Amino acid sequence: MQMSHVASKGLQRFLFGKFCQILTYKTEWYGKQLVLADRHYPSTQRCANCGHVKTGKDKITLQGNASHHTKHNEYVCYQCGYCNDRDQNAVLNLLALIQ
Numbered sequence: 001m002q003m004s005h006v007a008s009k010g011l012q013r014f015l016f017g018k019f020c021q022i023l024t025y026k027t028e029w030y031g032k033q034l035v036l037a038d039r040h041y042p043s044t045q046r047c048a049n050c051g052h053v054k055t056g057k058d059k060i061t062l063q064g065n066a067s068h069h070t071k072h073n074e075y076v077c078y079q080c081g082y083c084n085d086r087d088q089n090a091v092l093n094l095l096a097l098i099q
C-alpha cells in the first residue's frame with residue numbers, strides 16, 4: 001500500500017494517540033501514574049550530569065555532530081565532559097522528570 005506523506009503522518013499521529021490511550025487505561029487499571037514528557041523536552045540534548053542543554057551547532061543529529069566529530073549514538077557534554085550512550089543519557093533525563 002502506497003501512502004502520501006500527509007496520510008502517513010496522520011496515521012502515525014492516530015496510532016500514537018491510540019498508544020497513549022491504552023497506556024492511560026493500563027496505568028489507571030493498575031493504580032499507577034502515567035508521566036508524559038513534553039514533546040519539546042530535550043531528553044537527547046540535555047546532559048544528565050550537569051543539565052546543560054545543547055543548542056544550535058552543538059546539537060546531536062541522526063548523523064552525529066560534524067563540528068565535534070561525535071557519532072549519533074554517543075553523548076558528550078561540552079560543558080562538563082560527561083560521556084555516555086545517547087539513549088542511556090536520554091533515559092536518565094526522562095527519569096529525572098519523575099523525581
Ligand SMILES: [Zn+2]
Binds near residue numbers: 047048077078079082
Ligand atoms: Zn554536562
